[in-house]
Amino acid sequence: MGKTSGFLNPKSISNRIKTKGLQKLRWYCQAYQKQCRDENGFKCRIQSESHQQQILLVGENLGKYIVDYSCKFHSDFFSTLSRSFGRKRILANTVYCEYIKDRHHIHITTTRCLALTGYVRWLGNLCKIEQTERGWYIALIDKDPDAGKREIETERKEKMDMDDEKRRQKLIEE
The missing domain is CATH 1.20.5 (Single alpha-helices involved in coiled-coils or other helix-helix interfaces)
Incomplete structure (x- = not known):
């Protein structure tokens, strides 16, 4: 019996599943907005000449990129919060999970706040925040x-x- 090549063989199904969804965060290049499947692909990506040139460009103006990513993350996160949950009191991690469903979202590690906790604390003037055993709860304030x-x-x-x-x-x- 020979190998079956085609659309429905296990290898092609596996590859389609891998390319459809999100992979691990540690294999994502924010500068190129490129997701790699595994550690080897990410290592090859980092060592490529085009990636090195892009990193040099980002490194020259790092503050500008961090501010841009922070503003973009904030606007997207806030729109997700207001659109999906309105003025309800909701767990911040739930909102973040809803936000990262978009494949091309801005990762929080590329913003000024390196963790969701820091970002939620910063949201204190725009939202009503409350810390409980389960985590941080946020609710929009109607201004x-x-x-x-x-x-x-x-x-x-x-x-x-x-x-x-x-x-x-x-x-x-x-």
């Missing part, structure tokens, strides 16, 4: 000036609806 007006309007509408229902009940009883 929109129209939010108070909207809340008053919704309360007023609910009160009017309740008044209408009471009137209907009285009419039915009569």
Whole structure:
């Protein structure tokens, strides 16, 4: 029996699965936004001439790159938090897991904050944070000036609806 070559053989299925998902963080080059499958591929990538030239360019202006990565990480993380979880109190690690589902996300290790804990502490002025045994919980603070007006309007509408229902009940009883 000979080898089967094609789309459905085990090796090609394995390779497709590997290229589809995320691999280990330690084999990721943020400068090129390139993910390597294993240690050998990453070692070859690091030793390549084009990678060395890119690292020299990044090294000349390292502060600028760190600031850019920090701003991009913050905007993406914050949009994930507001879009997916709204104003609910949620575990910060859950939000981070949701954020890193995107294959081309900015890794937190390339920002000013090297860990999620440092970033969450920095978020203290934008979010309500709380540390528990399970970890850091975060919740968005509604700083929109129209939010108070909207809340008053919704309360007023609910009160009017309740008044209408009471009137209907009285009419039915009569």
